[in-house]
Amino acid sequence: MQTRGAIIRQAPGKIEVVDLEVDDPRDNEVQVKLVGSGLCHSDDHIVTGDIPVGIYPFALGHEGAGVVTKAGANTKGLKEGDHVVFSFLPSCGHCRWCASGQQNLCDLGAGLLSGARWNDLTSYRLRLAGSDTPVGQMLGISTFCETTTVAVDSVVKVPEDVPLDVVCLLGCGVGTGWGAAVNSGGVQPGHTTIVMGVGGIGINAVQGAANAGATAIIAVDPVALKREKAQELGATHGAATMEEATELAKELTNGQGADQAIVTTGVIQADHVGQAMASIRKAxxxxxxxxxxxxxxxxxxxxxxxxxxFQKRIQGSLFGASNPNWDILRQIELYRSGALKLDELITTTYSLDEVAAGYQDMHDGKNIRGVVRY
Known part of the structure; x- marks a missing residue:
């Protein structure tokens, strides 16, 4: 069938919305009509060429939710009409990593930047309309398409009473930030936590630290809007620089320093890690x-x-060390209870044709999270 999607033709590139053809689902695949998609910084890394991909044109978007419109065979119980949130990292359920509770490290991730199906790197599900030119899919899903065909390993069925244009944020940004605090950082009640960079990921690290019981959460960002929003969603203090945050953490801990410093800047630099190391206590x-x-x-x-x-530790964190088939559902319950704020994260909504404008707003510091509503 024909659809529309936001693509780039090269990197560095320019985002454009074009007509596409999307294949029907095959075995272990479903077709999904999108309802909402978050504008995550990772797509901008594709546009700039910071993260190279296997094929151009390349259809963007990886944080989304929608309704299943078609289902192939062997779809693990998924059927037409089901509501789903995409997991930007697939999980097969049986490799070493999935079996040991580390679904974010699933072996299927090896082929994610190829743009093709990870079980056949010559097979694609999108083409430019009226041609045989294949179009790669961002992380196998491409949520900046009105309709997309994906593997069942990339979707999580969710209750039908939650708004898909809001819970779409659980597919990347919320889990990445929340899990960085709760899973990777090991925040405990009474801890002092620094969050370095309070955009779409960092704001959820703030929420994760608050959910885990940190009593002092220092949100660091040069943009006043972001510091203010962080303090509305759980941060106890705001700081414009890491120097200011480090001194504040020491004041709050009798000179020891923060228990964790979570680096969630938009574009990481080596000195960010050095600054974070200088801000934390022994161990x-x-x-x-x-x-x-x-x-x-x-x-x-x-x-x-x-x-x-001083027994300090540097811990990498991919998707917040999440197990998406469990974490997305428990985050929905936190949302329902009011403990996890999602609606408040959405600064601006856009149409599909406004994706490029949304990313410009992100660069201009105007958004915590922009969302495309279909």
């Missing part, structure tokens, strides 16, 4: 979930003696 943890140019090998300005003698 504290720096959680790194931000992305930048993946080819960057700049050495980290970190003292090796700091790691050994």
């Amino acid at each position: 504290g943890t720096v959680v790194v979930t931000a992305l930048g140019n993946i080819a960057d090998t700049t050495p980290l300005p970190v003292s090796l003696s700091d790691i050994t003698l």
